[in-house]
Amino acid sequence: MPYSLARHPFPPAERRLVLGERTVLAQAGSDAAVTDSYVRLRLVEAAPGELAGFVAPGGGDHVTVAVGSADGGDVVVDDVDSSRAEFRTETVVDHSVDEGWIDLDVFVHGESGAELGVIGAWAARAPLGSPAVMRGPKGSVVLSGAPREVVLAGDDSALPAVRRYLRMLGPSITGYLLLETRFDLAALSIEPPAGLSVSILTPDVDGPSAALVDALQALPAPTDPLERFFFACGEQSIVAPGRALLAEWGIDVERAVLKGYWKR
Numbered sequence: 001m002p003y004s005l006a007r008h009p010f011p012p013a014e015r016r017l018v019l020g021e022r023t024v025l026a027q028a029g030s031d032a033a034v035t036d037s038y039v040r041l042r043l044v045e046a047a048p049g050e051l052a053g054f055v056a057p058g059g060g061d062h063v064t065v066a067v068g069s070a071d072g073g074d075v076v077v078d079d080v081d082s083s084r085a086e087f088r089t090e091t092v093v094d095h096s097v098d099e100g101w102i103d104l105d106v107f108v109h110g111e112s113g114a115e116l117g118v119i120g121a122w123a124a125r126a127p128l129g130s131p132a133v134m135r136g137p138k139g140s141v142v143l144s145g146a147p148r149e150v151v152l153a154g155d156d157s158a159l160p161a162v163r164r165y166l167r168m169l170g171p172s173i174t175g176y177l178l179l180e181t182r183f184d185l186a187a188l189s190i191e192p193p194a195g196l197s198v199s200i201l202t203p204d205v206d207g208p209s210a211a212l213v214d215a216l217q218a219l220p221a222p223t224d225p226l227e228r229f230f231f232a233c234g235e236q237s238i239v240a241p242g243r244a245l246l247a248e249w250g251i252d253v254e255r256a257v258l259k260g261y262w263k264r
């Protein structure tokens with residue numbers, strides 16, 4: 001039976017959280033000079049009940065998070081439609097409403113001690129107890145049924161979503177896994193099933209996601225477009241060639257997940 005992809009909208013929600021735990025999952029670069037890292041943040045409720053009603057059933061379900069300065073400053077947000085704070089989008093890794101926590105895995109770019117970005121620097125350095133404001137998910141994209149084969153392609157920012165999809169698809173899935181990353185997949189608990197052909201591509205700072213696009217374009221067309229599930233997320237430049245490829249393969253873009261996760 002062909003798979004289906006259903007989109008469910010959720011009502012707006014805003015929740016007050018604090019940084020409860022930080023775990024460095026993986027580092028890239030050398031021992032002498034760590035250049036990038038992947039950090040798991042456990043955000044816990046600032047007050048009991050903040051996470052009441054939170055759900056995120058889809059593989060790529062994501063929230064937006066506003067944080068203060070990397071030294072743990074306050075977060076100033078206005079109403080749900082506008083904000084003085086800058087929000088960053090992160091995939092939901094895991095959560096427990098009963099225990100009052102949510103885990104997010106954040107790609108931190110930049111050298112150790114001089115991390116770049118708003119949430120990147122906060123993820124690396126903010127003191128435990130620092131406040132955060134989380135909105136969403138605005139909705140969920142839920143995959144049902146079992147596709148005969150998959151194409152999963154992502155850069156560092158998409159590794160948490162790829163991991164969730166792999167777990168949902170199960171150990172007997174076949175197809176292609178294309179990842180543009182320098183991280184050790186095992187350290188990020190990404191365990192590709194034996195039936196996937198895995199390509200690990202080297203990120204190029206001057207052409208992020210270009211290697212992913214080349215690798216996607218080199219894949220064979222599906223024998224049955226209704227049976228190939230397609231997920232490709234990375235730098236914004238992945239979107240136009242990704243759309244062209246879906247059209248060439250006869251896959252409806254509404255039955256695929258194709259997104260720019262960040263912009264150069």
Ligand SMILES: Cc1cc2nc3c(=O)[nH]c(=O)nc-3n(C[C@H](O)[C@H](O)[C@H](O)COP(=O)(O)OP(=O)(O)OC[C@H]3O[C@@H](n4cnc5c(N)ncnc54)[C@H](O)[C@@H]3O)c2cc1C
Nearest residue numbers: 089090091105106107117118119120157160261262263264
């Ligand atoms: C649906 C969705 C889900 C996402 N899920 C995750 C997730 O689970 N984990 C995650 O880490 N990110 C995820 N992202 C990307 C995330 O939203 C941010 O882009 C990222 O966390 C960078 O934010 P920042 O504040 O650290 O850097 P910014 O302040 O946004 O950027 C600082 C500088 O770093 C550059 N930069 C930003 N991202 C990257 C990158 N990936 N590689 C190289 N340079 C970069 C920017 O161009 C800029 O020059 C997701 C995005 C979307 C849309």
